[in-house]
Amino acid sequence: MTIPVPKLKAIILYFCTNTDGRFLGKTKLMKLFYFLDFMHVKKYGSPVTYDSYIHLEHGPIPSTIKNLVDTAADDVDNSILADTISVVRQEGFDLQRIVGKRTFSERDAKYFTESEIEILNEVCNRFGNKNTKYIEDASHIEAPWQKTQLLEEIPYILAAEDDDFLADKEEVELMLKIHG
Numbered sequence: 001m002t003i004p005v006p007k008l009k010a011i012i013l014y015f016c017t018n019t020d021g022r023f024l025g026k027t028k029l030m031k032l033f034y035f036l037d038f039m040h041v042k043k044y045g046s047p048v049t050y051d052s053y054i055h056l057e058h059g060p061i062p063s064t065i066k067n068l069v070d071t072a073a074d075d076v077d078n079s080i081l082a083d084t085i086s087v088v089r090q091e092g093f094d095l096q097r098i099v100g101k102r103t104f105s106e107r108d109a110k111y112f113t114e115s116e117i118e119i120l121n122e123v124c125n126r127f128g129n130k131n132t133k134y135i136e137d138a139s140h141i142e143a144p145w146q147k148t149q150l151l152e153e154i155p156y157i158l159a160a161e162d163d164d165f166l167a168d169k170e171e172v173e174l175m176l177k178i179h180g
Contacts (some may be wrong), residue, residue: 002179003049008065009084010108011036011048014120016085016100019128025095026069026087030061031135032123037062038144040119041159045167046175048116053154059139060154069098095132 015032016024037047051062072079073087073096088097109117127135139145143161144154156176160169 003051004111005080007111008049008068009081010104010111011120012081012084012098013100013102013104013108015124016098017104018120018124021097021099023129023131024098025132026066026073026098027058028127028132028135029069029098030066031059031132031139032127033062033065034060034139035123035127035135036119038142038156038159039122040116041156041172042162042165042167043119044115045172046179047156048119050179053144053156055145055148055150055152055154057150059136060145 011033012029015029019028019032033049033051034053037049037051037053040046040048049062049065051064053060054063068079068081069085069087072081072085073089076082084101086099086101088099090097112120127138142159144156144158147158147161148154157169157172159165160167160172
């Protein structure tokens with residue numbers, strides 16, 4: 001993952017601010033990241049976070065980001081996200097809600113390109129008020145998830161196999177080589 005920590009925090013705050021908090025659990029947050037990265041690849045040829053995605057039963061997850069969010073839930077004192085989110089467990093529910101400690105601000109917006117803001121908006125418009133099952137199902141019909149097996153890494157280039165891929169496949173391959 002090559003994303004700077006302040007930008008990662010800004011993405012999380014964007015999702016916390018622009019989605020229905022009742023539905024924003026850890027699983028949905030991981031799918032929002034998936035759609036941010038893969039929709040950006042499809043339209044502009046590069047991911048936003050460059051995190052490694054893994055095929056899990058409930059859909060793709062960004063491995064490093066998931067570990068950071070897990071640490072925010074399980075070891076708050078050692079979490080680099082402690083100043084950004086709280087992970088709230090509700091009695092009798094499996095959902096571990098992600099709650100931003102502040103709202104997304106203009107200061108956060110400076111970390112993003114125009115295309116990244118556009119895709120962040122698209123992801124939130126598409127999934128912001130939907131539950132986890134809805135976004136999970138949406139990830140399961142995408143080529144990157146369908147063409148990999150449980151626990152396999154999901155290559156970004158598989159986005160080129162979806163009908164909504166608009167970028168140049170050779171340019172995507174080159175970009176991914178550069179970021180290694």
